[in-house]
Amino acid sequence: MADLSRRALLRGMGGLGVTGALAAMTGCGVPPAYVEAADRGSPDRSARDRTLTFANWPLYIDVDDRNKQRRPTLDAFERHTGISVTYTEEINDNDEFFGKVSPALMNHQSTGRDLIVMSDWMCARFVRLGWVQEMDRAAQPQVARHLDPLLRNPHFDPGRKHSVPWQSGITGIAYNRKKLGREIKHTADLWQDDLRGRVTLLSGLDESFAMLMQGNGVDITRWTADDFHRMTDRIRRLVGKGHIRRFTGNDYIKDLDSGDVLAAQAYSGDVIQLQADNPDIEFVVPEEGAELWAESLLIPDLAEHKRNAERLIDYYYRPEVAADLAAWVNYVCPVPAARDVLASSKDKERAALAEDPLVFPDDAMRKRLVIARDITSKERTEFAKEWNGIVGL
Secondary structure (H helix, E strand, O other), rough: OOOOOOOOHHOOOOOHHHHHHHHHHHOOOOOOOOOHHOOOOOOOOOOOEEEEEEEEEEEEOOOOOOOOOOHHHHHHHHHHHOEEEEEOOOOOOOOHHHHHHHHHHOOOOOOOOOOEEHHHHHHHHHOOOOOOOOOOOHHHHHHHHHHOOOOOOOOHHHHOOEEEEEEEEEEEEEEEEHHHHHOOHHHHHOHHHHOOEEEEEOOOOHHHHHHHOOOOOOOOOOOOOHHHHHHHHHHHHHHHOOOEEEOOOOOOOHHHHHHOEEEEEEEEHHHHHHHHHHEEEEOOOOOOOOEEEEEEEEOEEEOOHHHHHHHHHHHHHHHHHHHHHHHOOOOOOOOOOOOHHHOOOOOOOHHOOOOOOOOOOOOOHHHHEEOOOOHHHHHHHHHHHHEEEEEEO
16 A cells, blocks of 8 residues: 555645646737647557557556565556556656646657656647547446446546546545534535634645535536635635634645644545554545546557557556555545455455445445536636635745
8 A cells, every 4th residue: 555645745736837838828819739639649550569658647556565666457457458557756846747748749759658658637738739639448348337426527528538437536625523513514614613723725726626625515526716715715815814823735734633724625545545454534525516627647649659659558457456456546436346346355455445435435425426517728827826825936
């Protein structure tokens, strides 16, 4: 099991950066770097060149406990298919990686990678720019059969034609029930007087806004600019009153563990790790709902081994393979059928994961999970400026 939060590495910087600069360009009369569908593909070398280059985040695949260089599920794929995979852990930040590959993509050049994993809000930019290829779902029967229905139709990619979730998770609320002395059921419970100065929110705009809007009763699948401004007005007032202790990255983990903070906007995958050391920590999906997110697999334009990449994606949607991956990374598994595989395990720890709602959300929790409409390129500059002014970035 990974001993460092994977989601902790995913915080988008929330500011302009490379992506904001691109958005600003496209809004000022400069032709956007859009690539037409006909120009995205490259002659596929998969049949004669049985290789694949796969760029992922650190700590996001199973590793052999005795040999850290071995990745059991990936090794099995190579044996089964004869495809040699060059696996790199080079993605540490969405914006940073975007900056690394965008010069090639906007100039219709290969990135040298056949498969990458991006947070869904960043996937939205790749899809809008035409920087990723449509997958041949007919060649991916496992994905077609086993992908969680909750993840099938994000606003940015209806039908998941260009993206497939690698892992998923929930942005909700973690709190120390014993020290707080009460339950938290609603986002508004964070604003009660007994939490003044003892609550934190996530600093990243893309990570934080959806749950906060839901707390105001907003349908985040179709939120508006007015909804956003009402949310930021409320948060600004709470900051002014000293109610919100600070805005954080993954360092809320230390604050919760030490007791300096009693409640925090948090990622489900972090809480599994926290609970192992502190059983008083609970995770809640507010009654108004919470955001279901994913980091998704994409095949960049001009990838030379598209068919090999599609085969690897489909392989990880076999329930037994998805179960092995879920048992190691401990995020929400995008393959619900993997639950039965884990439940039948003779290993007690693996079997217990099948009953963990933070890996396989139960029916009651699933009814409250929604994929948010993403922030468009036109909205991003204004909204990031407003949010960063509140957060202090």
